[in-house]
Amino acid sequence: MPSSKTLIRKVSDKMDHSGPRVIAEFGPGEGCHTREIAKRMRPDSHLLLFEIDTELCDHLRKQFANDPRVSVHNDDCVKLPEVLSKKGLAHCDYVVSGIPFSILDKAKKREILDHTHAVLAPETHSAFIIYQVTNELRTRGHCDHFARAESEWCLRNVPPMFVTKFFKTHAQKPLNGHHKNGNGSGNGSGIIGTGAR
Numbered sequence: 001m002p003s004s005k006t007l008i009r010k011v012s013d014k015m016d017h018s019g020p021r022v023i024a025e026f027g028p029g030e031g032c033h034t035r036e037i038a039k040r041m042r043p044d045s046h047l048l049l050f051e052i053d054t055e056l057c058d059h060l061r062k063q064f065a066n067d068p069r070v071s072v073h074n075d076d077c078v079k080l081p082e083v084l085s086k087k088g089l090a091h092c093d094y095v096v097s098g099i100p101f102s103i104l105d106k107a108k109k110r111e112i113l114d115h116t117h118a119v120l121a122p123e124t125h126s127a128f129i130i131y132q133v134t135n136e137l138r139t140r141g142h143c144d145h146f147a148r149a150e151s152e153w154c155l156r157n158v159p160p161m162f163v164t165k166f167f168k169t170h171a172q173k174p175l176n177g178h179h180k181n182g183n184g185s186g187n188g189s190g191i192i193g194t195g196a197r
Helices: 007-012 030-041 054-063 077-085 106-119
Strands: 020-028 048-049 070-073 092-098 127-132 148-154 162-168
Touching: 007 127, 007 148, 007 162, 020 030, 020 077, 030 048, 030 054, 048 077, 054 070, 077 106, 092 148, 106 127, 127 148
Parallel strands: 020 048, 020 092, 048 070, 092 127
Antiparallel strands: 127 162, 148 162
């Protein structure tokens, strides 16, 4: 079933659009998350969509034909580093994914995760954001090469989903003992395990 409005909002809330961003989305499907991300992005941001289904790619290209910020790639998401290089982009600020990692074999899973980690900018906001039925990427240590993670449970979706944000770097140390929450910090209600992995 398509993602609920609640899930779409929770995923999009994990991104900070206060500056120009480079965002990649793995498995956008018909574009329900894509539309929300594009609505929030600045005019100078980039959104790269990776979809292996040809018909869905055609649908996405038609849907975003008038938005120069959005590019659709009918290719495996492991090609993200190559696509970034061709576009002259050094890094991604965010990578968003709804592809079901639980059904991928171990080698494929590791390849995607390693490529994703490598392309993320070395900034405190940069993150890999996933929405999944299981939270195995976190609980089974598949993403231990990320600096830290935060998970949130979204019950208002069929099926219910974990929304997990894996950060590229550690958070900046608070000044004078005060912690300042940034956009998408995930420290609101519904958080089920914040901080270091």
